[in-house]
Amino acid sequence: MLAFAERGPEWAAFVDRLPGLLRDLSVEWGLVVDGPPTHGYCALVVPVLADGVEAMLKVAFPDDESEHEALVLQHWGGRGAVRLLRADPHRRALLLERLHQRDLTELWDVEACEIVGGLYGRLHVPAPPQLRTVASYVQRWTAALAALPRDAPIPRRLVEQAQSLARDLTADSGGAGRIVHGDLHGENVLAADREPWLVIDPKGMSGDPHYEPAPLLWNRWDEVVGSGDVRDAVRRRFHAVVDAAGLDEERARDWVVVRMVLNAHWSVEDAQRAGRSPDAEDRAWITRCISIAKAVQD
Secondary structure (H helix, E strand, O other): OHHHHOOOHHHHHHHHHHHHHHHHHHHHHOEEEOOOOEEOOOEEEEEEEEOOEEEEEEEEOOOHHHHOHHHHHHHHOOOOEOOEEEEEHHHOEEEEEOOOOOEHHHOOHHHHHHHHHHHHHHHOOEOOOOOOEHHHHHHHHHHHHHHOOOOOOOOHHHHHHHHHHHHHHHHOOOOOOEEEOOOOOHHHEEEOOOOOEEEOOOOOEEEOHHHOOHHHHHOOHHHHHHOOOHHHHHHHHHHHHHHHHOOOHHHHHHHHHHHHHHHHHHHHHHHHHOOOOOOHHHHHHHHHHHHHHHHOOO
């Protein structure tokens, strides 16, 4: 949890609250710790027994992304996703069914994309009105692209293309109003007993399902590079998920371009806020983003 605390005062306060919060939840919900805790980027997860039933207690950092996780899981009702057993949204606490530790990264990447694409139809159900929209996020994010320096390490034509595509995509309501996971890649799909694979960790937005595929392209990047043909490897993944999900190829491609340019832009912004030029790690990530944006179009 040291890495959490090092992110700033709000994260340090979150870490300080965790021991007492876990004790309170254990007493209130009648939980018994059943194994060592683990954590992802934004949450602590503790194996527990709830009335003798194996479960997982998840406590997340209180940000926009975790605000409606319980609501989304409730709407999915365990169909294609982990089942929600109990929740306290105010404290960002979820009691979830326990799944296996195996995830889709154990499979061939194209097969993993096909499995995720096959799950989309069960997840992209009508969104409840409480969810923030993809369009509201993207409009704000792309507005910031106007301030990107012309000497930034992102091709200007891609920046301008992303701005244009974002305007068109957010103005077109076709296909919008569905629950969008937002970060659906192989590590967020776990093996289970009641179904072969179940989705975890939704970010919970309302929008266009075509927004969804990009994380499948930027994750497991070592395998893409190791293939010897980055363009072909990216396109195999892209077409696998689009075909499995029955998505419109052009619309999915446009969203990939927008998301990858935004990702590259955020890396430039982070460096600017730190008062420095993008370092080697930043540039490697920016190169990855640009490579994906080009690969799905070339």
